[in-house]
Amino acid sequence: MSGLQPVVFASWSGRYSDNPRAIAEELHRRGAPVEQYWLLDPEQAGDVPDHVRRLAPEGEETEALLASAPFVVSNDVLAHAFAKSPETHYLQTWHGTPLKKIAHDVERPVFKEAANYETWLPRDVARWDTLLSPNRFSTEIMRGAFRFEGEVIETGYPRNDLLSSPERDAIRARVREELGIGEGVRAVLYAPTWRDADPFSLHVDLDAFEREVGGEWVMLLRAHWQVAATANVEARPGVHNVSAYQDIRDLYLAADALVTDYSSAMFDFAITGKPMLFFVYDLAQYRDETRGFYFDFEREAPGPLLAESAGVIAGLRDLDRVAERHGEAYAAFRERFCHLEDGRASARAADALLARTPAG
Known part of the structure; x- marks a missing residue:
């Protein structure tokens, strides 16, 4: 050597x-x-x-x-x-x-x-x-x-250092340009966790997403790496399958909001201060049977817990007010989990x- x-x-x-x-x-x-x-x-x-x-x-x-x-x-x-x-x-x-x-x-x-x-x-x-x-x-x-x-x-x-680095704005601009996200268009990163024994399953209604918020929003779909190979989603103008994108940190910076469920992505994304929605259609099963939780997620989540795809779309449409309603919980979440992310x-x-x- x-x-x-x-x-x-x-x-x-x-x-x-x-x-x-x-x-x-x-x-x-x-x-x-x-x-x-x-x-x-x-x-x-x-x-x-x-x-x-x-x-x-x-x-x-x-x-x-x-x-x-x-x-x-x-x-x-x-x-x-x-x-x-x-x-x-x-x-x-x-x-x-x-x-x-x-x-x-x-x-x-x-x-x-x-x-x-x-x-x-x-x-x-x-x-x-x-x-x-x-x-x-x-x-x-x-x-x-x-x-x-x-x-x-x-x-x-x-x-997570990258999320607060001096380069973050330049990275955001570069990634949005690479993905073809136009000026004035907001991007939501959908990054659910995996469900242990199950392959990827998309529960968001993409037709409704495009019909109701298309043009205003695009979706960046990021399947968990354990099931990314099974994330076969039909190509659409308003939906980008970024499951194979190398660095999720770039996607955090490019996005204007995160939709996730029980993924640890929430703790990383909280550093950005941008809004989060939680699409938890199987909350009881995941909490009580699949894995279990270490804290009271329903009480401490830094954003709304939504059981239906329609609720996610409505949350995006009214995102500023949703973020305001959950601002106190978001601040407490950041204080508890992001206190070393400097x-x-x-x-x-x-x-x-x-x-x-x-x-x-």
């Missing part, structure tokens, strides 16, 4: 994304004495900088480097069976403030690979040295859900990682 300290990064099935990406970019910006290796799937990775060294998501070389590199940074459980070196520092960033229950707190997991996950999870948690937490609320929940007794650092989420989370995470740099 080059004399630089190798860092192995992993993000969701071989993507170049999320908290690991933001930390990697901060390290590169600083000129830190590290060499970046990424587990990348050519079909999933998207655009990747030239300085990144690519590794296959699986294979002997990957397992060997995971076992021996001074640093590993991942945003999810690694299913690999490597035995981590005592000299390796593994930073687990995770990938969202939890509304819905996670890890050991899910009583009846039904998602794909659930049986294997029950093996992978404790094996990987035992390798973690540091767990990154986005806020005070998440720290104790994550400790319990992962049964993790090691170091937890509260930094905010590195991926644009410096990547720097704090990079500082923590580099503080463990081996001597020599």
Whole structure:
């Protein structure tokens, strides 16, 4: 190797994304004495900088480097069976403030690979040295859900720095131009979570959307990455399927409002201060059977909970008044969950990682 300290990064099935990406970019910006290796799937990775060294998501070389590199940074459980070196520092960033229950707190997991996950999870948690937490609320929940007794650092989420960066207006303009969103047209990002064992299912009435608010609004449809391959939506002038778009942060900036359900996107989008609507057509089932929640979502949601597609469309039509009615709840939500999102989370995470740099 080059004399630089190798860092192995992993993000969701071989993507170049999320908290690991933001930390990697901060390290590169600083000129830190590290060499970046990424587990990348050519079909999933998207655009990747030239300085990144690519590794296959699986294979002997990957397992060997995971076992021996001074640093590993991942945003999810690694299913690999490597035995981590005592000299390796593994930073687990995770990938969202939890509304819905996670890890050991899910009583009846039904998602794909659930049986294997029950093996992978404790094996990987035992390798973690540091767990990154986005806020005070998440720290104790994550400790319990992962049964993790090691170091937890509260930094905010590195991926969210972009949402308050000086470049945010330029990114918004660029993305809207790329997507063909005209001046004076508002964009709503529809980004629902996945439903564990179920494929993507669109419950928004697109005909009604185009008929009632078309021309004033366009929809950016972003299926969760777990089910994005099944999000086959008919092409329409007022609906853009952006499920394959590499960086959801760009879409947060391009949008004027978010429609979601139980997705952790709500905690990230709240940083923008823009309105949110919650299309929760299966609230009772999701809360009581699919996952369960960590707080009283019905009482604390920073926007209206809507059971019907018609309610979502009506909310968009009257968005300013909807936002005003929920302004107090929105402010409380931001105070509770976004208190560390000051644009410096990547720097704090990079500082923590580099503080463990081996001597020599």
